[in-house]
Amino acid sequence: MAFVELEHKGDIAVLTINRPEALNALNDEVISQLDKVLDSIDSSSVRCLIVTGAGQKAFVAGADIAQMSGLTKAEGEVFGKNGNDVFRKLETLPIPTIAAVNGFALGGGCELSMSCDIRLCADTAVFGQPEVGLGITPGFGGTQRMARLIGPGKAKELIYTARNIKAPEALSVGLVQAVYPADQLLAEAEKMAYRIAGNAPIAVRACKKAVNDGLQVDMDAAVKVEEKLFGSCFETRDQKNAMSAFIEKRKHDPFING
Ligand code: CO8
Numbered sequence: 001m002a003f004v005e006l007e008h009k010g011d012i013a014v015l016t017i018n019r020p021e022a023l024n025a026l027n028d029e030v031i032s033q034l035d036k037v038l039d040s041i042d043s044s045s046v047r048c049l050i051v052t053g054a055g056q057k058a059f060v061a062g063a064d065i066a067q068m069s070g071l072t073k074a075e076g077e078v079f080g081k082n083g084n085d086v087f088r089k090l091e092t093l094p095i096p097t098i099a100a101v102n103g104f105a106l107g108g109g110c111e112l113s114m115s116c117d118i119r120l121c122a123d124t125a126v127f128g129q130p131e132v133g134l135g136i137t138p139g140f141g142g143t144q145r146m147a148r149l150i151g152p153g154k155a156k157e158l159i160y161t162a163r164n165i166k167a168p169e170a171l172s173v174g175l176v177q178a179v180y181p182a183d184q185l186l187a188e189a190e191k192m193a194y195r196i197a198g199n200a201p202i203a204v205r206a207c208k209k210a211v212n213d214g215l216q217v218d219m220d221a222a223v224k225v226e227e228k229l230f231g232s233c234f235e236t237r238d239q240k241n242a243m244s245a246f247i248e249k250r251k252h253d254p255f256i257n258g
Contacts, residue, residue, distance in 0.1 A: 004033040005054075006040065011047040011197040012190065017112075018054040023061035026083065026108045026140075030064075035086045043094040044257060047197035047204070050189045051090070051116055052100040053109075056182070059101040059125065060109030065134065080139035083108060087115040087140050092212065094205050096196050100189035101125045102182065106164065111138060114145040117208060119175065120189050121167050122182035127175060128164035148215070150174050200238040201257040206230070 005016045015037060017024040024030075041049065053059040063083065071079060090097065090112075099105075099113035101121035110127050113119050121127075129138045129146065137143065138159060146155040150173045158165065167179045180188045196204060206229040214222035233239050238255045245252035 002033070003030040004037045006037050008046070009190070010194075011045075012050065012193040013041065013046045013048075014050045014052065014186075014190075016052055016054050017060050020053075020055035020058070022064065023058035023104060024053040024055070024109070025061050025064040026112075027064035027067045028079075028082070031082055031086055035089065038086065038089050038093065041093065041095070043205070046095055047201050047257070048193040049093065049095055049097045050100050050186075050193055051097060051112065052186065052189070053102055056103065058104040058109070059099070059121075060106075060112050061104045062107030062109050062130070063140065068136075076136070076139070083111075083140035087111060091115040094208070095201075096193075096204060096208055098189050098193055100185050101127070101176065102185055106130055107138065107142070108140045111140040111142045111145065114149060114175075115141065118177050118192070119170075120178050120180065120185065120192070121170060121176045122185045123167050123179055124182045125167045125170065125176075125179075126164050127166075127170045128162065129159045130162045130164070132160065133162040146175075198255070200233075200236075200242060200255045202236050202238060203233050206233055 003017065003019050005018050007014045017030065019025060019030055068079065096118070097116040099116035099119045101113050101119060103122065103124055103126070105113050105125060105127045107130055110129055129142045131138050143159060146159065154173050167176070170176045171179050178188070210226045210229045214225045217225065237258045241255070242252045
């Protein structure tokens with residue numbers, strides 16, 4: 001059974017969590033398939049990845065509560081580590097990632113969306129970290145990524161109260177970058193993905209690394225991270241192509257990822 005599907009569409013790919021009968025909840029099998037599918041993505045040919053959920057109702061409604069209910073402390077830690085390892089793999093994928101949040105994004109689902117670079121959502125989307133209402137903490141990076149994305153005060157409010165928020169509030173606190181009518185979400189996500197894919201891939205990947213790595217260190221070290229990545233773009237064929245075209249007042253040739 002394919003709980004995680006990957007569809008290539010030209011230069012972009014769409015990854016779908018496909019367990020709609022359980023609102024795409026993440027059990028061991030889904031997490032393990034997600035890990036394998038992420039490993040299979042060829043970042044030399046895929047220039048942007050969209051992550052979404054199957055069905056009309058949910059992006060991902062969380063980690064699988066039925067599976068978690070009987071875990072021991074040690075097993076809980078292992079389950080959390082498995083999820084964290086895979087989400088970190090997604091977060092550090094060399095190519096840009098867009099979460100197209102098409103419904104409930106609760107617990108592990110909200111955490112999955114926060115492991116992507118950009119979040120777009122349907123007007124029907126609902127975000128939240130309900131874990132403290134279930135007697136646990138967020139366990140797939142929620143306490144860390146939400147605090148970094150929307151600030152510690154708002155993240156603590158949402159996590160401590162276990163309050164779900166709808167799309168407009170998610171937009172207003174900066175958790176998502178745009179909200180679309182549900183039937184237009186995927187098309188809008190693809191439009192953004194193709195736009196990203198049309199830019200110089202080496203430069204786009206370097207930007208992702210610069211932002212991600214730079215945010216982990218102080219500003220003196222962060223600008224050094226940028227300097228290195230900036231330098232690494234020179235002498236590429238895409239840099240020469242684009243800059244010569246500008247100087248010669250013509251459109252550049254399509255980028256070749258080289
Ligand atoms: N786990 C397992 N099954 C689920 C989950 C889930 N998270 N969410 C929904 N389902 C199943 C339901 O049990 C139901 O199955 P069935 O038809 O067999 O009864 C089916 O999906 C449809 O769900 P509902 O009937 O409940 O649909 P509603 O429209 O009535 O409600 C909700 C939708 C509001 C989304 C509701 O399903 C819900 O509240 N789900 C749980 C949301 C939640 O609390 N998520 C957080 C889970 S905790 C978590 O993610 C922790 C992450 C870190 C883990 C670290 C571990 C160490």
